[in-house]
Amino acid sequence: MKTRGAIIRRAPGTYEIAELDLDEPRRGELTVRMVAAGLCHSDDHIAVGDHAVGTYPICGGHEGAGVVVQVGPETHGWSEGDHVVFSFLAACGRCRWCAKGLQNLCDRGAAIMTGSRPDDPSSFRMSLDGVPVAQTCGLSTFSEYTTVSVDSAVKVDKDLPLDTLCLLGCGVGTxxxxxxxxxxxxxxxxxxxxxxxxxxxxxxxxxxxxxxxxxxxxxxxxxxxxxxxxxxxxxxxxxxxxxxxxxxxxxxxxxxxxxxxxxxxxxxxxxxxxxxxxxxxxxxxxxxxxxxxxxxxxxxxxxxxxxxxxxxxxxFGASTPTADIPWMIDLYTSGKLKLDELITSTYKLDDIAQGFADMHEGRNLRGVVVF
Ligand SMILES: NC(=O)c1ccc[n+]([C@@H]2O[C@H](COP(=O)([O-])OP(=O)(O)OC[C@H]3O[C@@H](n4cnc5c(N)ncnc54)[C@H](O)[C@@H]3O)[C@@H](O)[C@H]2O)c1
Ligand SMILES: [Zn+2]
Ligand SMILES: [Zn+2]
Incomplete structure (x- = not known):
């Protein structure tokens, strides 16, 4: 399918909107319609070149939440319409670190700067005119639609506001x-x-x-x-x-x-x-x-x-996202954790460069792209 996403063609650069081709979900993957994506300084590090990535262009964003629109074959436990918050660090659930309750250190983290499918460095879920496009943290939340591994997704109740919960994907837990x-x-x-x-x-x-x-x-x-x-x-x-x-x-x-x-x-x-x-x-x-x-x-x-x-x-605050994101939600719904108050400004995807300009000027606690 086609999707519009914010990419960096080279660093230093600024986020610009491009029409990308997005793969359908394979086994163990979900395609998600993004609802909201937070602007984290780590996305800016990629843009200004503090952090070089393995592949350019790269489609940005690693904090976000959305709704599942397609589930890969034999991908059990997921349905169209599920609401998800992404974790910027995928957790396999099986490696030494996951097994010890240190999901933030999951060995899958090794792939966050390559932007390819974790099990195949030559396989990318996004492309631009036939050229592979890397996904930030395997996610690319600055895109209307994205295809991700289920290891990056945490299912949440449908009655919760995804445009607020998106912040749990990085900033809050960190x-x-x-x-x-x-x-x-x-x-x-x-x-x-x-x-x-x-x-x-x-x-x-x-x-x-x-x-x-x-x-x-x-x-x-x-x-x-x-x-x-x-x-x-x-x-x-x-x-x-x-x-x-x-x-x-x-x-x-x-x-x-x-x-x-x-x-x-x-x-x-x-x-x-x-x-x-x-x-x-x-x-x-x-x-x-x-x-x-x-x-x-x-x-x-x-x-x-x-x-x-x-x-x-x-x-990621030494957290275990599949346990701690639901825990943070519980703190939020019981009135103990401020989330709505963290969002200073919202932006359309087309205005994302303004969001990063505002970050540089210190205008936001968090800026959020709302799709
Ligand atoms: N370790 C992790 O898991 C993890 C996760 C997410 C982000 N990060 C990193 O955390 C950092 C903060 O991210 P953010 O999204 O909050 O950035 P941000 O741009 O929203 O906030 C950074 C703040 O630092 C302030 N600042 C600048 N110079 C300062 C100084 N000398 N003394 C005190 N404050 C100063 C700025 O005014 C700004 O308010 C970034 O480097 C980001 O890449 C790390
Ligand atoms: Zn972040
Ligand atoms: Zn693991």
Whole structure:
């Protein structure tokens, strides 16, 4: 079938709309009519060239939700009309990591930047004038229709708003889990969140849920700081020096229990600032990504060892999407998790480039394409 999707022809580039050919679903695949797709900074990393991908053009988007319109042959347990939220990381359910409840580390993740079918690097589900088009994370949510593996889909109740639930495919779980799972925040703690975008604002929500007494949000953009206060931050400041001072003033000079790095283009310097801000045996969680060729974090090995600090990477908030996406939905429907309030602006697919321009200007917590 034909579909309109937002592609990057080469990096650096901007998302432009093209008419693509989309494969019918094979065994273990679904074709989905997209309802909504969130704009995550990782899609921008691909556009500006921070993250090189295996194949260009690539059709963007890895946060989204939609309705199944066709089910592949012998693909049991799925029906036309099912509502799905995608997980940006597919989970096979069988590898060592899935078996241990660490679906975010599923071996299928190795294929997220190749854009082909996971079991065949030469097989692509999308094409443009006969040329293969890669799918971001095997998904391409910036397309009116897409064909995906069932390993990327989580079925959800039909009475829930898909244009809100789309955020559960990356941003919400990534930020919330960075605080709850990776920083292991517990009641009374002092937490710094560095960077209040779609990820950081959910780290603030997660830290608040876990009972942090002080949540210090850091962002140079005043709108982000005001937003953080509405999502549970107790302080909001423009830079890490001030955040570190506040953390120390509340902890007898020791520093934050954890600092979570969610800056849009994360550098080693940002991580070093967060690392300096934590107390002895504190945790520095790194969720933000930067240029894939960057090497090095300028921290003191002495400080690492003698203060027994922990530097902890976090992928999709160390979550297990098939369990945690329904859990997040339960938190949302019971009024404990803010989702609707995360969406600052919505866009038509044709205006997606404006959505990324607004991301660069710091205008959105999350921008969402509504189809
Ligand atoms: N680890 C994962 O699983 C995962 C998943 C999704 C996204 N990410 C990454 O997380 C990062 C954040 O994504 P997002 O969608 O929230 O981005 P975003 O652009 O919405 O937000 C980033 C925020 O960082 C702020 N910022 C910039 N410089 C800063 C500084 N020096 N100090 C404090 N704040 C600063 C910006 O003002 C902005 O509010 C990106 O690098 C993205 O690629 C990682
Ligand atoms: Zn993302
Ligand atoms: Zn697996």
């Amino acid at each position: 930020g919330w889990g960075a605080a709850v799972n990776s920083a292991e925040v517990y009641p009374g703690q002092t937490i710094i969140v560095q960077g209040i975008g779609g990820i950081g604002i959910n780290a603030v929500q997660g830290a608040a849920h876990a009972g942090a007494a002080r949540i210090i949000a850091v962002d140079p953009v005043p709108f982000k700081r005001d937003s953080a206060l509405r999502f549970g931050a107790t302080h909001a400041v423009a830079d890490m020096a001030e955040a570190t001072e506040i953390a120390r003033s509340h902890t007898n000079g020791q520093g934050a229990d954890a600092a979570i790095v969610t800056v849009g283009v994360t550098t080693g310097e940002h991580i070093a600032q967060a690392f300096s801000a934590i107390r002895k045996a504190g945790t520095c969680v790194v969720t933000g990504l930067g240029k894939m060729t960057d090497v090095g974090i300028p921290i003191s090995p002495m400080e690492l060892v003698l203060y027994q600090k922990r530097l902890q990477g976090s992928l």
